[in-house]
Amino acid sequence: MQEFIYFKFDPNQLSQELFEALENDSTVKLLDIPFANASLYNETFALDETKSEQLKDGFVYGVTDFDNAISLPLLKNATSVYKEFLDTLALIPEEDTTLQFEAYRQAGASEQQIETLRICLFKRPHGYVNYWDDALPNTSGGVGRLEPVRNMQVWGLVFGIPIHSYTDASGYYQLPWRFSAGTIMGTHAKNSRVNVKPFNTVGGWVLTSLIQAFVVGSVHIKGWVGACEMRNDVNFDFYGHTQVRYWSQILNAYYFHDQYAAADGIYNAPQSMICYAHWADKPEADLGDASTPMLYHMTGGDITNMFIQQLFGNPVTGTLLSLLHKLLPDMTFRVCGTTPPQHYNTRLAQTAFHELGHASMYRKVGWGWYWALIWAELNYTCSGNNPYCDGTYSGAGHVAVAESWAEFIGTNNALRRYPNGYLKATYLSGFEQMSYLIESEYWFHGGKWIPYGVYHDLTDKPNTGETWDNIEGASISQLYNVFGSDVATMCGYQFKFIQNNPMFNVNNVNLIFSNHDVFCY
16 A cells, blocks of 8 residues: 655745755645545535635645655754654545545544545546637537647646646546545646646735745646546636636647647747746736747757846845746746636737747757847837837847747737637737738838748748738648758848748848848848
8 A cells, every 4th residue: 555645834934955855756746725634524524615715724734645755854844944754644546435434534534524525436537628718610610619728737736645646648648546435636837748827916915925835836736526427528618817827828828839840840849837927916917928039948048137137027036036937838828817818818828829929949959059049138128109219229130030039920820720710910000800910010019020920921921911922831840841950030031931941032032022122231
């Protein structure tokens, strides 16, 4: 019989070393409620999201194998961290119902309750994880449907011991354990592809809560699921404007980015991405301020603290800053948590695909090139609707190449998901359909020096409104393969595209670039 140890600690005293060990230790399960207490495991208490919030006491609770040789010794020896080792738990074999029922007796269950448990033995929790997407078409000819969440971790607790699996391409999961009684279940937006880390500043900057949530991660507690419920699908359907629905969309963006990159024959974003998901309370920033600094993959360095302070717009110090340094973001998103953004689903998808386009480019151009890009964007950003200034500063060439490509591939991929989706226009007022904007908007934020329209005009069919566009059929891979450490300006991109693709008429290529205000000859 496998034994586990149940413990709690104060996250505000966590060291970098111990945090890193816990974060990378797949044998540890952390929650922000005392989840291995016997009183939670019954139909009468019926744990739900509201009760879960009431159980939070500022501590982080964990369970790990008694023989854990990675993080458990560090926790035991951490003299500067307040911690308690609360109990020893045993993973009773799933077929040994006699021992399981005896465990319930010792936890205070009555014989009548135990007899009830016998009715619904040996059920493996299974079902689907979905979120409500109000922009995808439904079977009735309208829009709005439940959309599967891909690669979401789903977990259940066996007498306090975590068991988990992941959703597949249809959002389906099945836990690898036959339960003889009800259990507490939930989800976690963390997998080998991306680890979503939450930051909730709605209502103000509460440091202790931010630290606790950062340590635990993007965990959602569904609550108590009765044994007889497990005979049918145990579904997780995320409605409303909630953090877990936000995390679900991020997971789906990574999934579809990988699909599209493979279909296009280009690199996808690197594995093991760290993504900060900021849930803010400023309506003027309903959706935006996303970034892809790739700091976890580039190990941070001189720009780390500058980036963190700009990211939150609030002084970050002490334990939180220390922990951030051990899990720096590759990617960040920010969504207003108090008011749903207009055209939320399509805009968040396009923003995510834009940022994933940067991460894909990172693999192509290399560390040094990308570092120059991040340095330029951190040092020369502007306020208002022009975050990239006038393009006359050192490193502006990197910005022009990177942002033009990210906006093109981001919109291109978003159109695959939402052919009728809307975005906020850069140079037009209000919202427009993406299909119109990708054809009609030649430049991205910053002005004519970020010409994302050139890529579209190299791929699309000529139209009567653009007499100078006489090229069609360039593939995504042909456009992408131009990038490299040697392409640091749009003129550099133009020269190399012509060199790499002699099948296209040079004069026609030059006409497309010049009509997007790229003059290289």
